[in-house]
Amino acid sequence: MAGISNSKFALRQHLIHLGYAFGARPEVVTEKLNAHLGPERVKQYSELVADPTLTGEARENAIYDFFNDLTEANLLRSLSTDVTLDTCYFLYEKALAHFGSGTRILELACWTGGFSSFIAEQHPDCIVTGVDRASKVVEICRALYRCPNLSFAEWDYRNAKPSSIEPADVLLCSLGTNYDCPRDAYAQFESSSVRSTTGYVREMAEASRYFKSWREAAKPGATLLAVLRTFTFPRFLAFIDAAQEAGWTPLLNDFTTVECAGNNENIPFLAFNAESAARVDEDLALSQFTRMMNKTDRWGTLNGPTALGIYRSLGNRHVLATKEALDPSGRRIVEELGICGSLGYLYRHDGFPNVDLTLLSRSLAEDLFTKSTMPGGGPAGVVVDGTQNPQVSASPTL
DSSP: OTTOOOOHHHHHHHHHHTTOOTTOOHHHHHHHHHHHHOHHHHHHHHHHHHOTTOOHHHHHHHHHTTOOSHHHHHHHHGGGHHHHHHHHHHHHHHHGGGOOTTOEEEEESOTTSHHHHHHHHHOTTSEEEEEESOHHHHHHHHHHOOOTTEEEEEOOTTSOOOTTSOOEEEEEEESOSOOOOOGGGGGGTTSSOGGGSHHHHHHHHHHHHHHHHHHHTEEEEEEEEEEOOOOSHHHHHHHHHHHHHTTOEEOGGGOEEEEEGGGTEEEEEEEEESSOOOOOOHHHHHHHHHHHHHTSSEEEEEEHHHHHHHHHHOTTOEEEEEEEEEOTTOOEEEEEEEEETTEEEEEEEESSOOEEEEEEEHHHHHHHHHHHTOTTTOOOOOEETTEEOTTOEEOTTO
């Protein structure tokens, strides 16, 4: 595709051209916003934000509908320009492989259209639509942009999709949901099932509306890429379950976080396909959530009595493979690879005795097991810290 520039600098310059105030301190941006609004509207906005009678959707809608033009809308977003840039560019890089001639792209919560217009300009053979529930902002976007392959539509996707919006091949969402965390979920954290907590139930009710509407706006097999503030496990699990309930398959191994250094945040990135799949087990979801938030599949290694004590405390261990070997001095070494709930583990001991226990994500443990029994490859040693012991031979369990 001609003219593609996938540099982060290009996106930054594009947003600056539209009025984003990069590099300005929050207090400076606030001063600019107040000067543009004028004393009377500043007072109205302050009263609106502080109004105790406005909660939930009513409060969100009132704030969104307050802004009248592109300058004040972009100044509001400029209070976190680095987050906007980091999350949008991350989505762009992840989505590039899905773009082709005639690809329909839908940006959810496009606000003033900065990201949508960047994609449309860089990919003239794609068809880009930006949607937002702020009617005034959508009107501004329609009047401002002149790309023939770019359009805008008003849609509060907590409601059904308007018939005027064509189903898309790729859906992109950067922080386009309510992100109040379910703080009361942890009041019931002794529950063995997070799915029974009140926080999860409330988050599920909200997320179900999003994913149902997004599925209506997706072609069969379409891709949904989203950066969402799912910082707690109840919220994360609710979003996974809501997506599956609506007919999305979570691509768990693609889940990661976007590092937003300017805001000191690592924001979860989630990926889905528009097709149905069996419901994700809660332990597997927890394992992937832990991997995603820690940005690693390896969660620590214990040695000696502590390793033995923790290993003995792991209930309901499911052993995937065991390996035995003799070291150069003839000492017998035993290694065990297994899973236990949301954990994977590698347990190693010899007759000296030396004991080691490495805790892993469940998916990594399963992956190591798969690789150790690849057809035609012969038995392989249990992989520990990226290496494998060539002296290890497969036990009958393999």
